[in-house]
Amino acid sequence: xxxxxxxxxxxxxxLDKLILRDPPGAEAIEMDVVIVGxxxxxLSCAIELAxxxxxDQEAGGGGSGLNVAVLEKAGSLGEHxxxxxxxxxxxxxxxxxxxxxxxxxxxxxVEAESVYLLTERRAxxxxxxxxxxxxxxxxxxxxxxxxxxxxxxxxLGINLFAGFPVDGLLVEGNAVRGVRTTPxxxxxxxxxxxxxxxxxxxTARVTVVAEGTRGLLSQAYQQWQRxxxxxPQLFALGVKEVWQTKxxxxxxxxxxxxxxxxxxxxxxxxYPLGPDKIAIGLVVGLDYHxxxxxxxxxxxxxxxxxxxxxxxxxxxxLEWGAKTIPEGGYYSLPERRYGDGILMVGDAAGFVDVPxxxxxxxxxxxxxxxxxxxxxxxxxxxxxxxxxxxxxxxRMVNDSYIASDLYRTRNMRLAFKDGFFVGGAKAGLMTxxxxxxxxxxxxxxxxxxxxRAITPGRPFxxxxxxxxxxxxxxxxxxxxxxxxxxxxLLVGKDISPEVADFYSxxxxxxxxxxxxxxxxxxxxxxxxxxxTDVLGPxxxxxxxxxxxxxxxx
Ligand SMILES: Cc1cc2nc3c(=O)[nH]c(=O)nc-3n(C[C@H](O)[C@H](O)[C@H](O)COP(=O)(O)OP(=O)(O)OC[C@H]3O[C@@H](n4cnc5c(N)ncnc54)[C@H](O)[C@@H]3O)c2cc1C
Ligand code: SF4
Numbered sequence: 065x066x067x068x069x070x071x072x073x074x075x076x077x078x079l080d081k082l083i084l085r086d087p088p089g090a091e092a093i094e095m096d097v098v099i100v101g102x103x104x105x106x107l108s109c110a111i112e113l114a115x116x117x118x119x120d121q122e123a124g125g126g127g128s129g130l131n132v133a134v135l136e137k138a139g140s141l142g143e144h145x146x147x148x149x150x151x152x153x154x155x156x157x158x159x160x161x162x163x164x165x166x167x168x169x170x171x172x173x174v175e176a177e178s179v180y181l182l183t184e185r186r187a188x189x190x191x192x193x194x195x196x197x198x199x200x201x202x203x204x205x206x207x208x209x210x211x212x213x214x215x216x217x218x219x220l221g222i223n224l225f226a227g228f229p230v231d232g233l234l235v236e237g238n239a240v241r242g243v244r245t246t247p248x249x250x251x252x253x254x255x256x257x258x259x260x261x262x263x264x265x266x267t268a269r270v271t272v273v274a275e276g277t278r279g280l281l282s283q284a285y286q287q288w289q290r291x292x293x294x295x296p297q298l299f300a301l302g303v304k305e306v307w308q309t310k311x312x313x314x315x316x317x318x319x320x321x322x323x324x325x326x327x328x329x330x331x332x333x334x335y336p337l338g339p340d341k342i343a344i345g346l347v348v349g350l351d352y353h354x355x356x357x358x359x360x361x362x363x364x365x366x367x368x369x370x371x372x373x374x375x376x377x378x379x380x381x382l383e384w385g386a387k388t389i390p391e392g393g394y395y396s397l398p399e400r401r402y403g404d405g406i407l408m409v410g411d412a413a414g415f416v417d418v419p420x421x422x423x424x425x426x427x428x429x430x431x432x433x434x435x436x437x438x439x440x441x442x443x444x445x446x447x448x449x450x451x452x453x454x455x456x457x458x459r460m461v462n463d464s465y466i467a468s469d470l471y472r473t474r475n476m477r478l479a480f481k482d483g484f485f486v487g488g489a490k491a492g493l494m495t496x497x498x499x500x501x502x503x504x505x506x507x508x509x510x511x512x513x514x515x516r517a518i519t520p521g522r523p524f525x526x527x528x529x530x531x532x533x534x535x536x537x538x539x540x541x542x543x544x545x546x547x548x549x550x551x552x553l554l555v556g557k558d559i560s561p562e563v564a565d566f567y568s569x570x571x572x573x574x575x576x577x578x579x580x581x582x583x584x585x586x587x588x589x590x591x592x593x594x595x596t597d598v599l600g601p602x603x604x605x606x607x608x609x610x611x612x613x614x615x616x617x
Contacts, residue, residue, distance in 0.1 A: 065517045065518065065519075066517075066518045066562075067355075067515040067516055067517055067518060068355055068515065068516045068518060068562060068563055068566055069513070069515050069516075070511070070512040070513075070514075070516065070566070070599045070600060071510075071512040071513050072558070073556040073557060073558055073559060073563050073600065074512055074556045074599075074600060074601075074602070075554050075555075075556045075557075075601075075602050077280070077283055077284055077287060077602065078554065078602070078604065079284055079287060079288060081231070081232060081604070082231075082232045082233065082280060082281060082284035083232065083233055083235055083284055083285075083288050084232040084233065084234050084235065084244055085235055085236075087236075088234055088241065088242060088265040088267050089265045091264075091265070092242070092264075092265035092266065092267050093133075093264065093265070093266045093267070094131070094266075094267050095131045095132065095133045095223075095242075095266055095267065095268045095269075096130045096131045096132060096268065096269050096270070096442060097110075097113060097130060097131075097132045097133070097268055097269065097270045097271075097272060097438055097442075098132075098133050098135065098242055098243055098266050098268035098270075098271050098272070099132065099133065099134045099135070099271075099272040099274055100135055100230045100243060100271065100272065100273050100274055100275050100281060101134075101135075101136060101137075101273070101274035101275040101276055101279075101410075101412070102134050102135075102136035102138075102141050102210060102214060102224060102226070102274075103145055103206075103210060103274060103276050103410060103411075103427060104206070104209060104210065104213065104410065104424050104427045104428045104431070105274040105276075105409040105410025105411070105412070105427035105428065105430055105431040106134055106136075106272065106274030106409070106410070106431060107134065107210065107213035107214060107216075107217050107431070108155065108159055108213065108427070108428040108429075108431035108432050108435075109272050109274060109409060109431035109432065109434045109435045109438075110132050110134050110217045110220075110222045110431075110435075111159060111213065111216055111217050111220060111222070111435075112159065112431065112432045112435035112436065113130055113132050113222075113435040113438065113439060114130070114132065114217070114220035114221055114222055115220065116435060116436065116439040117129050117130040117439070118220070120439075120443070125443075129221070130439075130442070131223070132222050132223065133222075133223040133224075133225060133266060133268075134217065134222060134223070134224050134225065135225050135228045135229070135230050135243065135245065135266070136224070136225065136226045136227070136228065137227070137228070137229035137230075137592075137605060137608060137610075137611070138226060138227070138609070138611065138613075139226060139227045139608065139609030139613065140226050140227075140613070141210050141211050141214040141224065141226055142206070142207035142208070142209075142210040142211045142214070142614065142615070143207070143542070143611075143612060143613045143614050143615075144592060144611060144612060144614065145206045145207055145209075145210045145276075145614065145617060146206065146207075146302070146304060146385045146386070146387040146614060146617040147204075147206035147387075147423075147424060147617065148304075148333050148335060148343065148345065148421060149203065149204050149205070149206050149209075149335070149343075149424060150174060150198045150201050150202070150203055150204075150316055150335060150421075150422075151170060151201055151202050151203075151204045151209070151424050151425065152201050152422055152424070152425040153165065153168065153170070153201065153202060153425070154425050154429070154465075155424075155425040155426075155428035155429040155432065156168050156425075156428070158429070158432060159428065159432060160216075168202075168212075169204060169208050169209045169211075169212035169213075170202035170203065170204045171202070171203045171204050171205065171208075171336075171337045171338050172202065172203050172336060172337075172338060173200075173201075173202055174198045174199060174200070174201050174202065174203060174315075174316050175314070175315070176314060176315035176316070177192060177196075177197070177198050177199070177315050177316040177317070177318075178192070178315055178316075178317055178318075179191070179192045179193065179196060179317075179318045179319070179320070180317070180318075180319045180320075180371065181319070181320050181321045182319045182320070182321040182322040182323075182332075182369065182371065183321060183322050184322050184323075184369075185370075187319070187369070187370075187371040190320075193419070195417075195419035195420050195473060195476070196318060196419065196420060196421075198316050203316065203335045203336055203337055203343075204337075205306075205337060205343075205616050205617060206424065206617060207614050207615055207616060207617050208616075209424070226608075226609075227608035227609045228245045228246075228264070228608050229245060229246045229605035229606065229607075229608050230243045230244070230245055230246075230275070230281065230605065231243075231244050231245060231246040231263060231604075231605050232244050232281075232284075233271065233281055233284065233285060233406075234265060234267065235288075237404075238289065238403070238404055239403075239404035239405045239448060240271045240285070240403065240404065240405040240406040241267055241268070241271075241405060241448065242265060242266050242267035242268045242271060243265070243266055243268070243271060243281075244263050244264070244265050244266075245263050245264045245265075245266075245608070246263060246605050246606065246607060246608065247260065247261060247262055247263045247607075248260070248261045248607040248608055249261055249607070250549070250550050250607070251548055251550070252548050252549070252550055252551075253550070254550045268405070269405070269442055269446070269447065269448050269449055270405060270406070270407065270438040270441065270442065270448075270449045270454070271405055271406050271407075272406075272407045272408075272409060272431075272434050272438065273285065273406060273407070273408045273409070273412050274409045274410050274412060274427075274431060275412050276410065276411045276412060277299070277387060277388045277389060277390050277411040277412075277594060278299060278388050278390070278594035278597050278598060278603075279408075279411070279412035280597075280603065280604065280605065281412075282398075282408050282412040282413065285403070285406060285408070286398055289403055291398050291399055291400055291403075292398075292399055293392075293395070293396050293397055293398050293399055293414075294395040294396070294399075294505060295392055295395040295396045295505070295507065295508050296392065296396065296508065296509065296510035297390050297392045297396040297414055297510070298349065298350070298351060298390070298391050298392040298396060298477065298508065298510070298511055299349075299350045299388045299389065299390055299391060299511055299594075299595075299598045300329070300330060300347050300348055300349045300350060300388065300389045300391050300418075301347070301348055301350055301359045301386060301387075301388050301389075301570075301572065301593065301595045302345050302346070302347040302359075302386065302387055302388070302389055303345060303346055303359050303360050303363045303384075303385075303386045303572050304343060304344070304345030304384070304385055304386065304387075304617060305343075305344050305345065305363070305381055305382075305383065305384050305385075305540075306337065306341060306342070306343050306344075306381075306382045306383040306616045306617065307341065307342045307344065307375075307376055307379045307380065307381055307382060308340060308341060308379050308380045308382050309340055309341065309342050309375055309376060309378075309379035310340075310378045310379055311374065311375050311378075311379075312336065312339045312340065313334065313335075313336040313342050313375055314336065315336070316333075316334075316335050316336070317332075317333070317334040317335075318331055318332065318333050318334075318421075319331055319332045319334075319371070322366075322369070323362045323365050323366050323369075324348060324362065325352070325353075325354060325357070327352070327353045327354075328348055328349060328352040328353070328354075328357065329348070329349035329351070329352075329477070330346065330347050330348035330349055331346075331347060332344070332345065332346045332347070332363075332366060333345050333347070333421065334372065334375070337616070341382070341616070342375055342376075342379075343617075344363075344367070344372065344376075345363065346359060346362055346363040346366060347389065347421070348362070349391065349477075349511075350388070350511040350570075350595065350598050350599055351508075351511045351514045352516075353514070353515075353516060353517055354516060354517055354519040355516035355517060355518050355519055355562070355565065355566040355569065356518075356519040356520050356521040356522065356565075356569055357519075357569060358521055358522075358524075358569040358570075358572075359386075359572055359595075360386070360534055360537065360572040361521070361522065361524045361569075364524065364526060364530075364531040364532065365522075365524070365531075367530050367531060368530060368531065373530065376530055377530070381532065381540055382540075382616060383540055383541065383542070383614060383615065383616045383617060384532070384537040384538075384540035384541050385541050385591060385593075385612055385614050385617045386572040386573065386591055386593040386595070387592075387593045387594070388593055388594045388595055388598060389411075389416055389418070389421075389423070390411055390414045390416050391416060391418040391477050392414060392477065392508075393414075393416070393417065393418060393470050393473060393474055393476070393477055394467070394470040394471050394473075394474040395474060395475075395505050396414050397413065397414050397415075397470070398413060398414070400455075400458055401413045401457065401458055401461065402437070402451060402454040402455055402457050402458055403451050403454070404448070404449075404450055404451045405448045405449055405450075405454075406454075407434040407437065407438060407454055407457050409427065409430040409431050409433075409434045410423070410426070410427030410428075410430055410431060411423055411427060413430065415427060415430050415461075415466055415470070417469050417470055417473055418473070418476065418477045419473045419476045419477070420469075420473075426466050426469075426470075429464065429465075429466055430461060430466060433457055433460040433461055433464070434457050436456075436457075436460065437453075437454050437455075437456045437457035437460065438454065438457075440453070440456065441453035441454050474505070475505065475506045511598050511599060512598065512599055516566060518562050518566075521565070521568075521569055533574075534571075534572065534573060534574030534589075535574050535589070537572070537573070537574075538573045538574060538589050538591065541573075541591050541612040541613070541614065542612055542613030542614065542615070543573075543588070543589065543590075543591055543611060543612045543613065544613070545587075545588040545589075545590075545606075545610040545611060546588065546610075547588045549587065549588060549606060549607055549610060550587075550606075551585060551587040552587055552590070552603065552604045552605065552606035553575070553585060553587055553590065553596070553601045553602065553603060553604075554601055554602040554604065555583065555585065555600075555601045556600070556601065556602075559583045560581075561578055561580075561581040561582075563583070563600075564576065564577075564578035564581075564582065564583035565578050566599075566600070567583065567596060567599075567600045567601065570595050570596055570599050570600060571595060571596055572591075572593060572595065573589045573590060573591045573593070574586065574589055575587065575589045575590050575596075576596070576600075576601075585601070587606075588610075590603070590610075590611065591611060591612045592611045592612070
């Protein structure tokens with residue numbers, strides 16, 4: 065069967081635009097620490113830094129406090145964050161030891177949970193694999209978590225700048241010296257309009273890259289500094305919806321099997337968010353084999369299964385969104401997550417445990433460790449923190465439950481490269497042996513190097529009641545990006561009609577269309593999920609406040 069090799073059509077990362085060697089502008093804002101990304105990782109880092117600085121001052125440490133800025137590309141905090149989510153509260157407890165659990169930004173405790181194997185007509189309950197136990201955890205909306213963390217950070221004197229995407233890292237020699245933000249107010253041709261605002265430079269003694277999944281700056285930094293990893297990072301795409309429902313869900317539900325083909329890795333989740341709201345989503349590894357596979361459409365099809373339908377019927381779609389997840393695990397972690405003037409935390413460093421679908425507490429914990437390392441490094445008074453002064457960050461991560469949890473499940477996701485049934489059997493053995501089976505490391509290639517059989521997409525007509533097309537879905541993400549914005553997507557070479565079709569299926573937001581034999585691109589639709597950055601056209605930051613406006617994700 066003819067195939068597409070995604071890598072052949074993909075552009076290199078635009079390193080010259082991301083690693084900026086020109087000196088900071090004369091108007092540059094001087095900070096001690098700049099954090100890129102206001103997700104759980106970046107905000108936890110900011111909060112811990114503020115706490116340490118306060119403690120130090122109170123103890124007579126002589127410091128005059130720290131100037132910390134968090135830059136976020138979303139117009140308002142939380143609008144670009146999407147998760148499941150069932151949250152392990154461990155890192156919250158460490159960061160807020162004095163706040164009672166009931167006051168943390170969770171929706172409800174997990175009281176029951178079930179895992180099902182789906183076929184097209186049936187749902188067979190199976191024993192919950194040990195890695196998927198969620199008792200003593202809480203369901204939550206990450207948008208609400210981020211807004212809550214943002215309020216705590218602001219209360220501690222952190223400068224939060226929403227609507228300021230970072231375009232590149234300012235560097236000097238091998239050291240990172242700060243960041244440059246994107247300009248805004250450009251027209252489609254990239255020319256300034258009346259609303260034009262120049263980029264802003266912020267210099268920093270430490271820059272913390274907390275930009276989340278498939279981070280552009282972390283990719284650029286690792287490539288520039290030739291930081292490798294045992295395996296390349298792998299990604300999955302999650303498409304998620306939040307529904308207002310009439311029938312309450314009393315448990316956390318995961319399903320495996322249908323509607324995924326057996327050669328794809330993934331599954332669904334359905335979580336209660338209070339008595340009348342449900343989060344439902346489908347996550348699929350981006351190493352799937354068939355070019356016609358379309359995660360958004362599979363989720364729509366899945367909702368028509370009796371098992372889900374009985375909850376959704378009579379209800380209403382409130383919000384829709386999509387995001388990738390780094391799921392390579394332990395062997396895909398960068399061999400170092402620090403350098404001269406820089407630290408990488410959270411999803412940007414790949415701290416996600418896929419068998420348990422957990423990343424929030426690892427992101428927060430890594431942010432806390434980054435803050436501790438940065439604070440000690442800055443206390444010495446150096447103009448910029450050296451790599452050796454920041455190296456304790458990696459040691460803290462390596463000695464913590466972040467590394468030990470990921471090590472325990474180190475080969476599980478990789479086993480599914482052999483398909484659902486073989487992978488499932490191997491994963492079972494890995495669980496029983498605490499990760500020791502099969503010994504050593506399973507080697508994998510990156511997602512874009514996996515060939516795709518050219519298969520047609522499945523015909524799909526949304527009913528606009530339970531199922532929705534991509535354009536209606538994007539509307540439900542709150543995306544209202546102005547349609548005169550310049551394209552932020554870098555399309556590669558030799559885009560045949562089949563490749564155009566492939567991109568139209570990869571992208572959940574309908575950004576790519578095949579029109580005749582050509583690829584048509586609709587950049588304003590983009591919800592920054594980064595799936596095509598993994599398999600096709602590169603994503604770059606665009607004008608602040610563009611993209612989705614999630615409230616409940
Ligand atoms: C479908 C799905 C389900 C999941 N389910 C769960 C779950 O149930 N439990 C769990 O624990 N984890 C879950 N995860 C994983 C979890 O959501 C992530 O691990 C976690 O959000 C990572 O936090 P972070 O702060 O590193 O990144 P993010 O939460 O992604 O935050 C990064 C922030 O950086 C901003 N940013 C990015 N680039 C720039 C830039 N250039 N300039 C400025 N700002 C920028 C983004 O807008 C974003 O706000 C799930 C993930 C997905 C996609
Ligand atoms: S174009 Fe945007 S929305 Fe579509 S896959 Fe790429 S990043 Fe996601």
